[in-house]
Each structure stands twice: as C-alpha cells, then as structure tokens.
Amino acid sequence: MYHYIESGLPNVYLKNGYSIEVIDDEEYTSIDDMDGLHRVLARTIASKAMPLTNAEFKFLRIELNLSQRVLGKWFGVSEQTIARYEKGQSEIPRTTDAALRSLYMESIEQNNSVSYFLDLLANYEAAQAAQEILLEEVDRQWKLAG
Template sequence: MYHYEECGLSNVWLLDGYTIENDDDYGETVSIASVYDLHKTIGLFLITQSPELYGEQIRFLRKELNLSQKNLAGLLGVGETSVRSWEADRGRIGSPTDRLLRALYKEHVQGDGELRNMIEKLNHQERTLVPKSVSFKYGNNHSWHQSL
C-alpha cells in the first residue's frame, strides 16, 4: 500500500496501480498509472461521499479545477480570504457554497462547461449596469427574442 500524499490529501492510500523503484541519483521514485484518472476518481469520491468538505479537500478540488484562490472566490461569489480560510480549516464553507463547488467540479469532469459559463455570466452581470427596460420581439419563426 502506498500513502499518496502528493495529491495534497492526507488520507489517500493506493492499493495498486503504482511502482516504486530506486534510482541511483534520486533515491526512491514512485510511478503512478494514469494520475489524471486517479485524481478524477478522488474528486468524484469527495463530491459524492464526503458529507462536508474541509480544507485539504477544498484545496484539492480547486487545484483540479485549475483555479487560483482568487478565481475560485470569484466563481463562488465570496471573498478570496474566505477561500484561504476554508483551505486552512479556519472557517466552514457553508452549505450553498459547498454544493456549488461540488457542482462545478462534477461539471468540470463530466459536463460541457455550461454551468461555469452561466456562473461567469451572472458574475459579470453583477458588475454591469442593468438597463431600465428590455424589449422582446416575436419573430417570423414564431419565437420570442430579446431585441437589442
């Protein structure tokens, strides 16, 4: 059994799928089969089986999403200090934000990117002026469209 601490999680052990070799120059080296698939499997386990996400799990998911603390905070609609606190186990993530992080990760590995696009669009809308009125037009194809 191999204690796979390199992923950033303290409780992950590999039963197989790895080889340990001794290198004359570098000492003991570990080779792990399909690290991408392993991390995807770990992430899916976390979002479906962990009742509450804690620091190192949040950090793992953020890194797998390839996001900085600042960018994750922007997607989740929280401050960067909140993400920093969660990852250091100095605060709780809160249920709605926890669910959104899980949904973002699931879509990242199994979806089409639409959830993330929608969230980014909503975040952008919060920073833009809302028009006083909007117009809609009924087209020849018998459907409604926003008139620009």
Template sequence: MYHYQECGLRNVWLVNGYDMHTTPYGDGVSIHDIEGLHRAIARGLVNKAAKLTGSELRFLRKEMGLSQAKLALILGNEDQTVALWEKRGTQPKIADRFVRALYREFVEGNAHIRDMIDLLVDADSEEREDRINFVQGSQGWKVAA
C-alpha cells in the same frame, strides 16, 4: 499499499497502479495514469456524504484549474475567504455543495452551470440599473429588451 500524500490529502491509499523503484536520490514511486487517479479521487470527494475538508476543497479547486481568487469571484466572496476555508477546513454548506456541482459540470462537460455562473459574475462586475422594464404582448408580460 502506497500512502499517496502528494495529492495534498491525508486519506488516499493506493492498493495498486503504482511502481516502487530506487533512484540515486532514494526510493521513488511512479503512478500509472495519474490524471485518471485524480479524477477518481475527485469523484469520491464529490459523492461523499460528509462536508468537504479544507484540503478536499483545495484539491477540487486545483483540479478545476481555479485560483482562490477565481473561485472566490465565482462564489461571490473574497479570495481571503476561500483561503480561510481551505486552511481552517470550514466553509458554508452552500459553498460546499456549489463546488461539488461545479466540479461535476467541469468533468461532465455540461456547460449550463458554468454559463450561468459566468453570466452572474459578469453581472456582478458591471454597474446595474435598478429599474427593470416589462412589456405586455400577445403572449403575456415579459422583460423588455
């Protein structure tokens, strides 16, 4: 078996799907379908019962192509907060759950979660008025446009 540490996780071992070879620089390994392997690793992380470790959170974040700053913006935190979660391996339960849901949306292509997040992030960055206007029509009350 091959201990696949290059992904940044300490607990990933490959039973097959790789070739060992000798190079002028020493032993080397070629992994078959590395993108598929990373998707499988991420699915395993998303579905595990225990909380994500810091390195697992980092792996999912990177698989989604998000920087620490972008993930922090999505979660409503500072980028240094995400860096600490990844370094110390502890994050709030809501962040753990949300990152898992975000990854599933990323892979499965259901844009509803991401659209909602983008809307909330945009709303956070704009100045908002505290007043909300309502109108009553034939269908009942609704927010005025």
C-alpha cells in the same frame, strides 16, 4: 499499499498502480495514469455524504484548475476567504460546499443539482468517523477498491 500524500489529502491509499524505484539511495514513486486517478478521487470526494474537508475543498478547486481569486469571485468572497477555507481557518459554508461539488460534477458532465448536494450534507451525521479512500487500478483504470 502506498499512502498517496502527494495528493494533498491525508486519507488516500493506493492498492496498486504505482511503482517505487531506488536510484542513488533515493526512492522515487511513479503512479500510472495520474489524470485518471485524480478524476476518480475528485468524483469520489464530490459524491460523498459528508461535508468537504479543507484539503478536499482545495483538491477540487485545483482539479477545476481555478485560482483562489477566480473561485472567490464566483462565490462572491475574497481570495483570502477561499484560502481560509483551504487552511481550515474558516468553516466552509454548506452552500459553498455544494456549489463547488456541483461545479466539479458539471465539469465532468455528471450534472447534479446543487440541491442534491445540499440534501447529502443535510443528512450527514456528525458522529461519523473519517473514512479512508482506497483505490486500485484494474485494467489500466482507477476505481474504488472493493
């Protein structure tokens, strides 16, 4: 398995869909269908029943191709506030979490209401352990590993 830390997320592992090549004693990793991988990863993050981590918040913002400044304007906060969320220096408000998820799902045309995500977060149990996301490539498409 390949620990895909380049995503900016600490808990992503690839079961397959990658190759490692050694050139001049340096390892180079190539990942198949990076866009597809990131779409599945972002959709998985946006749909999870736990609050977003700072890294997940940043990942979704980047997948939306939004700057901290623009996202801050949309949420009515400064870009420094967005930066503090992403660095883990400030807690991400539940409504901001739900709004970012909703923006992402809207961007891929899987419209879920903000209340859907607020319900997900309200039902979250704090004692739940962090989970790893294991992905695999099947027939040239990324999906959650079964």
